Amino acid sequence: MYWNREMECMPAEKRQKLQLMRLRELVRRVYENVPHYQRVLREAGLRPGDVKSLDNLAHLPFTAKEDLRRTYPFGLFATPLANTVRVHASSGTTGKPIVVGYTRKDIDTWSEVMARTLMCAGVKDDDIIQIAYGYGLFTGGLGVHYGAEKIGATVVPISVGNTKRQIMLMEDFGTTALACTPSYALHLSEVLEEMGTDRSRIRLRVGVFGAESWSPQMAREIEKKLNVVAVDIFGLSEIIGPGVASECLYNTGLHIFDDHFLPEIIDPATGTQLPPGEEGELVITTLTKEAFPLIRYRTRDIATLHAEPCPCGRTHVRMSKVMGRTDDMLIIRGVNVFPSQIESVLLEIGHAEPHYLLVVDRKSPLDHLEVWVEVSERFFRDEVRHLESLGKTIKREIEGTLGIGVEVKLVEPKTIERSQGKAKRVVDKRDLPGKNKP
Amino acid sequence: MWVKQISVFLENKSGRLAAVARLLADNGFNIRALSIADTSDFGILRLIVNDPARAYQVLKDAGFTVSETEVLAVEVPDRPGGLAGVLDLLHDTGINIEYLYAFVSKSGGNALVLLKVEALERAVEVLGANGIQVQDYHIVHQI
Structure with missing residues (x-):
């Protein structure tokens, strides 16, 4: 089941051409519109026209979380605020939050990749999806929301918290899909147990879990306790929110929607690009974002990349589950x-x-x-x-x-x-x- | 025949025992007997209360880790050598005692001791054959 068969199953060569075209256009756009990028590209001795192949990506400067903090709130926006229809922000537990912006087209892109994510997880138009990610400045709730509406599922925008009420509605509505963080899913399963709910009245069959790293064992634990297929979805606000990558039902890793998000793995100490299969820091370039594009953003997530084809038919590059954070380490x-x-x-x-x-x-x-x-x-x-x-x-x-x-x-x-x-x-x-x- | 004992996992930090005692008091339970097994990090509180089934639920609902264990309430003659005699009997038949502790009140003229053994039925048999009374569940919880 695909949302966009053409883009999801595109032959690798054809996609690389598309990626290069988009990368060149991206570098030109940020050079012209964002003082920060113009400066760092110049410092690296680069002009937009210098990007001639995807291999040239390795010459482009990284963007780090500190760059986002330093340019708070709108310093990295590449479009005027008049064209920005939405902002989201990180929780900012220390100091100022990180602010990201979206044009109308960015919101469309986000809905598109979230629709792909949900279909990848096996969610369909006849599913009732309870979205227990936080709504608001956090990208989790609204991100999944737009994607779920796009595929035509019945959305229950309950947000996080009030677990007993979550369970009541789950029972009464016959909710079939749950979207939340894995730790909240586990918490929910505990409360379900404590309440002594009749399990035959819970119709959940799939969970779309993300926003924190979790082990395969934890996934199995959640599957057992909630009686669902637990699908790992990956995303981060800086890149777009949820919808950057998703597991399919073949359990082969997470398909990165790399017509929009170009991934690399680097050695976090040296910044050197690492070959497929090697563990390192995930770096992403947003190929199509308008309001808040990022060049080689260092996600601080530790993972590996894999290019072999997946039985599901998608040709996207896959990433392993996130193994940790360079800053959790x-x-x-x-x-x-x-x-x-x-x-x-x-x-x-x-x-x-x-x-x-x-x-x-x-x-x-x-x-x-x-x-x-x-x-x-x-x-x-x-x-x-x-x-x-x-x-x-x-x-x-x-x-x-x-x-x-x-x-x-x-x-x-x-x-x-x-x-x-x-x-x-x-x-x-x-x-x-x-x-x-x- | 067996007495229902409630065991509670407690971290070894101040106020935990008081929290259990307070909770049981607020819910109208009378603690009939208790003992604590402790290590440097944690302890296991063992309790005999009236209405153990409800006490189990109340403690569980309050977020404690609780389990129910069956133990024997054995009448021990209240005189020097009373306990030794009972223990000898069990020892001679190879029944191993995991732990024991005493009841506050007496049963008739005898002291009452709570025994945890693996071979519950066999222990009752051995004691009974030697004239040692094992107290009934209903009686003990109401003493």
Whole structure:
């Protein structure tokens, strides 16, 4: 099932021609309309006409999150505000948010790629889709909303939160598709269990989950608990919002809609482009965005790219699930640690709910990693030795995976804050000069 | 025959035990007996209350991790050597005791001890054959 067979199944060569044409036009547009780009391109000794092949992309300067902060609020817009019909913004937990803009055509593009995403996930016009992403400045809610309307699904724009009401409507409306963050999906499944809802009255069959990185094991857990097919969708506000890439039902990774978003993987330390299959930072160039185009935007997401064809027939380049964030990455005693690694271990053991928190502290001179894990009823026994051995197993498995020593602390349920938006997995108490701040 | 014991997982930090006690008090439960097994990080609170089924639900609804365990309420002669005699009996038949703790009130002239063993039925048999009374569920929860 495709939304746009021509673009989604286009032969690779033909798409590369299209990409090059769009890239050349993009570089010309930003050079003419955005002082920042004109300056950085000049500094790199480049003129718009210098882009002659897709390989030349590697010569273009990167755009970093700091560039977006520095030009707050509208400094990187390439169209006049008169043509800008919408803005969205990041939550901006530290300082000013990041602001992105859309022309009418950008909104159309966004609806198009979200329509592709939903069809890719198997959502159809006869589905009832409950959109439990936040609506408002966050791109999640409205992004999925426009795509769902475009394919003709019945949209329930409930936004995030008020979980019991979500479940009531899910039951009463016969909701078949759910769109939210994976951690909220998990939270919802818990509340569903607590409420003792008759599962035969829940008709959910597919979940479109994104906006945070989650492991394949967490996907299986959600599938089991909610009885849905859990589809990973990828996007970020800076690029457009949700709709940058989506899994199909073949589970081969996420198809990047690369007629609009041109991806690369780079070594985050050196900036060198890496070949397909190698793990590194995902970099995206928005080929068609008008109001807020980005050249080689460093997403800080860690992933791999794959070009082999997918049985679903789409010819888009695929990315792996996001394996972590360059800024989530903790360096503990010189070892790179991603929260997703801990999550995988916990789910593999099967002895713990994936509610966990990494607490890092520097007990001089060494870094100290404590992993808090909630003990759910399923694994609670009235015996000290049972709990102690649970703790020891978790510790041993995590240490085996990370290669560093950790302390495991078993905590009561609901100790770790439940996210209604993005999950908080790390508390870093170290006072390091180079520490990444969100 | 078995007594229903409620076990609660508690983190080893201040105020947790008080929170359970307060919750049970607010819901009108009477704690008949209790013990705590603790490690440096966490503890397991074991409780005998009137109406254990409801207590389980109340604690669960309040977000505690709870489980129900079956234990034996054994009448032990209230004199020196009373407990030793009972334990010898179990030891001699190879029944291993995981833990035990005492009831506050007496049952007739005897002290009442709560025993957790794996072989519940066999323990009752052995004790009964030797004239040791194992108290009934309904009686214990109402004492």
